[in-house]
Amino acid sequence: MRLVVLGPGHPFRGGIATTTTAAVAALRARGHQVSFLTPRRQYPAWLFPGRGGGRDPEACPLLPGSEAVLDPVFPPAWPRARRAAQRAGADAWLLPYWTWAWAGCWRYFLAGERPAVVAIVHNPADHDAGWTQRLAARSVLSRCDGLFTHAETLAGRLRRDYPGLACAAHPLPATATGDFLDRATARRALGLPADGRVAVFAGLIRPYKGVDLLLDAVASLPAASDWRLVVAGEAWGGLGHRLQRRAAEPDLAGRVRLDLRWQSEEELRALLSAADLVVLPYRDGSQSAMAPLVLAAGVPVLSTRVGGLAEVIEDGVNGRLVAPGSAEAVAAALAALDRERLDALAAGARRTVSRLTWSGYAAALEGLLERVARGGGS
Incomplete structure (x- = not known):
């Protein structure tokens, strides 16, 4: 399949960046043609109360073919990013969902002509989310064609909340590289x-x-x-x-x-x-x-x-x-x-x-992508 994956990668750190990068590598290893569109920044300082803007160039590798065009909180950047996704001529798009801060950007990608879209749902809404954050999550997830998550418990919840959408689950494998010490x-x-x-x-x-x-x-x-x-x-x-x-x-x-x-x-x-x-x-x-x-x-x-x-x-x-x-x-x-x-x-x-292998993870994700691609996008 020809795929576009949108989401954090190099030079950002954190679980979403490392797992999204690992998923791209695993899908490519299974023979898929994957374009990877990454952020120029993840959050403004007022949304990220940590240090360094969430950057660590060593946290995950820079994959070939990555293109830093996304900016979740700068709408003037969204048309260019969406055109980059459309140029790939993909069978499906993949995007991670974990926080309301990306909801506006994802809704823009989900509007208008597009292929099928699968959301990798790390969290169905922010931790300690209020009603506005939950509404933001629903506004994105309800517009997708499929939902993929990392626990059957969560997949069951998503099936109840979004009964018209295809859902699948596979546990996250480890993302670490290198040897452990004695x-x-x-x-x-x-x-x-x-x-x-x-x-x-x-x-x-x-x-x-x-x-x-x-x-x-x-x-x-x-x-x-x-x-x-x-x-x-x-x-x-x-x-x-x-x-x-x-x-x-x-x-x-x-x-x-x-x-x-x-x-x-x-x-x-x-x-x-x-x-x-x-x-x-x-x-x-x-x-x-x-x-x-x-x-x-x-x-x-x-x-x-x-x-x-x-x-x-x-x-x-x-x-x-x-x-x-x-x-x-x-x-x-x-x-x-x-x-x-x-x-x-x-x-x-x-x-x-x-x-818990990335090959198994990619195979499960591939199965869901094939299902939603056959059904067509909006």
């Missing part, structure tokens, strides 16, 4: 104790991800516990200051290390190599690109039972699942995970990754 080497490099258990939270830190609950959980462990926690990632807004104040309290003395900045791929690999466990204490959410990356490193995951995480994290096989919103549940799970149990779950993590 644990002893990684811990020496990071200045972590060689003995004892190390839990890690890594990634963009937002309120819905529940890092504050994780700090409370570690604080409630017995004083003799050998668990140490590393929280590594960029915190949005004032959340970082609140976490720093909490980590400085006496009940967390010597138990927590905060590194509140964006982690490069190399730094993230080192963290995962040093970890006995990664914790995803989300209050809510649809899925996580971190989970398959962690499993690919052979590290088990302690996650809350939200969204599609339970479709990737198998309780007692490659990790543990607990109720969301409960520091007590996280603490109890940590206390129960001795070295023997962690080793067994790590073996399960390594087995899991074999079923």
Whole structure:
């Protein structure tokens, strides 16, 4: 098929950019002709409360044939970008949906003559979305011809909300490249104790991800516990200051290390190599690109039972699942995970990754694209 993929890629960082880039590469590997139209910028500063404008040239590769023509918040740029998509003469267009900030741009692409369009739905609406953000999401997704997502739980919801649209799902594979380190080497490099258990939270830190609950959980462990926690990632807004104040309290003395900045791929690999466990204490959410990356490193995951995480994290096989919103549940799970149990779950993590491949992901996406292309666009 001849395809156009629109969405973030090099030089931007974050899960949407890395997974969109990986999807383009996987579709090309299956023989499809894929044009990749990327942004000149993702967000203005007032929409992105992080540093560096969301850029990191090392975060994902610059694929051949990429063309930086998109700008989600500058409408005068939209006609040129749409003409670039139309020139490709594609059988279908693919675009990611995850935030209302792109809704106006996507609606422009969906208007008028076009081929079939499939949205890769990372989130059906922004986390903590109000009615305006939900309306923005519906205004985009209802105009698509197909919806692809990363969890059957979410696909079922989309089928109910958009009954006339074709839907399909496949779990996200890992996007990391390069080799992981042995644990002893990684811990020496990071200045972590060689003995004892190390839990890690890594990634963009937002309120819905529940890092504050994780700090409370570690604080409630017995004083003799050998668990140490590393929280590594960029915190949005004032959340970082609140976490720093909490980590400085006496009940967390010597138990927590905060590194509140964006982690490069190399730094993230080192963290995962040093970890006995990664914790995803989300209050809510649809899925996580971190989970398959962690499993690919052979590290088990302690996650809350939200969204599609339970479709990737198998309780007692490659990790543990607990109720969301409960520091007590996280603490109890940590206390129960001795070295023997962690080793067994790590073996399960390594087995899991074999079923999460980009080839399988692209095949599932290809099946949906063929269905909607046969039905025609609007």
